[in-house]
Amino acid sequence: MPERRTPSRLGGQDRNGDDTPPDVRFIRVPSIAERKLGREYVAPMRLDPRVLDQMQETIRGLETKYAEALKSQVSMLQILVEPACKGDTEARGRLYSLAHDMRGLAGTFGHPMVGRFADSLCGYLENCESEDWKDGTVIVFHVDAIRDAIENPKTDAAVTMETLDALERLIEASRRDRRKRG
Amino acid sequence: MSHSVFEKLTVLVVDDSAYMRHLLMTLLQALGVPRVFLAVDGEEAWELLNTCRPDIVLTDAAMVPGDGFMFAKRLRSLRGHALGLVPIIMVSGHTDLASVERARDIGVTEFLSKPISARSLYERLIQVLDRPRQFVETPTYRGPDRRRRNAPFAGEDRRGGVALI
Numbered sequence: 001m002p003e004r005r006t007p008s009r010l011g012g013q014d015r016n017g018d019d020t021p022p023d024v025r026f027i028r029v030p031s032i033a034e035r036k037l038g039r040e041y042v043a044p045m046r047l048d049p050r051v052l053d054q055m056q057e058t059i060r061g062l063e064t065k066y067a068e069a070l071k072s073q074v075s076m077l078q079i080l081v082e083p084a085c086k087g088d089t090e091a092r093g094r095l096y097s098l099a100h101d102m103r104g105l106a107g108t109f110g111h112p113m114v115g116r117f118a119d120s121l122c123g124y125l126e127n128c129e130s131e132d133w134k135d136g137t138v139i140v141f142h143v144d145a146i147r148d149a150i151e152n153p154k155t156d157a158a159v160t161m162e163t164l165d166a167l168e169r170l171i172e173a174s175r176r177d178r179r180k181r182g
Numbered sequence: 183m184s185h186s187v188f189e190k191l192t193v194l195v196v197d198d199s200a201y202m203r204h205l206l207m208t209l210l211q212a213l214g215v216p217r218v219f220l221a222v223d224g225e226e227a228w229e230l231l232n233t234c235r236p237d238i239v240l241t242d243a244a245m246v247p248g249d250g251f252m253f254a255k256r257l258r259s260l261r262g263h264a265l266g267l268v269p270i271i272m273v274s275g276h277t278d279l280a281s282v283e284r285a286r287d288i289g290v291t292e293f294l295s296k297p298i299s300a301r302s303l304y305e306r307l308i309q310v311l312d313r314p315r316q317f318v319e320t321p322t323y324r325g326p327d328r329r330r331r332n333a334p335f336a337g338e339d340r341r342g343g344v345a346l347i
Contacts, residue, residue, distance in 0.1 A: 027317035029267055029326075032237055032310070036190040045187070045312035047304055051213060055300035058212040062205065069201065100244070101199050104275045107297025108205065115297055119275065 059108060066109040073098050074150055077143045085136035092133065096125050102146065113149040113160045117142055120164065124171050129178065138174050142167060187311055188214040194236035195220050196227040196253065197273070198245040202296075206240055206273070209303055224248025228256060236268060238310060243274035243281060250274070251288055258289035258324045266324070267317055269310035273298060289325020291315075 034041045077098055083091040102118035121142040124132075132138065145163050149155070193215050195206045207218045219234040221227035225248035227241065239257065241250040250272055260266030272285045275296040285293050292306045315326040 023321065025319040027267065027319065029314040029317055031312050031314055032191075032269070033187040033312040036187050036237075037185065040185060041187075043312070045308050047301075047308060051186075052300055052304055055209050055212045055304060058208050059205075059300055062208065066201065100275065101201060104199060104296035105201050105205065108299065112297075122275070 063109045066105065067111075070102070070106065070109075070111065070114065070150060073102065074143075074147050077146065081136065081140055081143055085133055085139065087130075087133070092125075095139075096122065099125065099142075111150065111153070113164075114146055116164055117145045117149060117167070120167050120171070121146070124174075131181065132174060132178070135174070138167070138170050141170060186214050188307075189216060191215045191237045192217040192219070192234055194218075194227060194230065194234055194239045194241075196222075196224065196239065196241040196245070196250065198222050198242060202242065202273075205298075206303075209300060213304070213307070224250060224253030224256075227253050231257075231265060235265065238307070239268055239270045240273055241270060243272055243276050243285070251284060254285070254290050255288045261319075261324070269314070269326075271306050271310060286328055287323065289323070291326050 031041075031043075033045050034043070077095060080091045080095040080098070084095045099118045099121045103115055103122050105115075106112070106118060107115035121139065124138055124142070145167060148163075149160065188210075193210055195203055195210070195218060197203045197206065203220050203222075207220060210218050217234070219230055219236065221230050223245040224241070227239070228248065239254075241253055243250040254270050254272070257268065257270065258266060269291040270289070271292045271294055272290045273294045273296060274281065274285075277295040282293050291310050294302055294306050315330070318325065318327050
């Protein structure tokens with residue numbers, strides 16, 4: 001039920017330098033659990049380890065299928081690099097979309113480094129200019145790193161982190177070049 | 183026989199990634215949620231809204247044509263309508279401060295960063311199901327109370343002065 005309260009400046013803004021505070025209304029939102037369960041509701045709701053196990057089991061069940069999909073996505077990335085760097089805007093869009101998918105999903109399915117490399121690639125592409133695409137070095141190195149992380153999942157974590165650092169240095173160098181170009 | 187609240191929920195999942203939609207739907211089903219509606223972007227979600235009348239919305243941020251921010255904003259603009267109060271969990275890979283603050287300022291209830299884990303999703307769901315924050319409506323903001331902590335601060339305590347009528 002809505003509760004009417006006296007006006008305040010809770011909105012965080014003193015509008016137009018006017019001292020009149022904006023109208024503020026508070027609405028008490030009932031607990032969905034309480035509303036749905038009625039008498040069966042027991043507060044507070046807690047995380048049930050059995051349910052959590054079931055969810056984790058569900059993720060494990062999807063891992064094999066995702067691993068196969070990931071391999072074909074990486075193959076597609078490799079195919080897309082060349083046309084994307086040559087100016088094919090559709091290829092650029094698809095390349096980003098694949099990397100974005102990997103950023104969001106690979107970590108969940110036990111490929112955290114693939115996710116990190118994809119995240120780095122997405123961050124780079126989000127600020128990428130035409131000249132960066134044409135050069136293509138940073139993109140190619142990221143795609144290689146993603147492929148390598150999938151093909152050799154047991155690579156020493158220190159080596160993988162070093163690769164990630166190297167990619168970040170490469171991105172920084174590319175930004176410096178861009179600034180020099182003006 | 184006691185029921186789980188999840189068995190009584192309707193959830194709307196909005197994500198442009200087919201894998202992500204599938205993952206979220208499967209995890210929700212593992213929790214016991216019987217009705218999961220899927221939409222590929224904010225526009226489709228908006229069209230589905232009245233049909234599915236969700237208890238919770240899980241939405242991605244970056245989608246084309248209608249992104250998650252725009253969708254959340256439209257949802258929060260439904261004044262005088264129960265759907266305008268629906269908890270929104272934004273599930274996004276864009277975890278920079280600007281995106282998180284933008285989500286908060288348009289009334290998103292919880293932010294869940296990708297890659298997700300079973301535990302992080304489960305915890306966020308419990309949070310919105312059982313520990314709702316009061317809603318605040320001002321001319322410039324409509325959404326859950328953004329102040330989560332009772333931390334001391336320098337300056338006038340404007341909230342303390344607010345009285346119930």
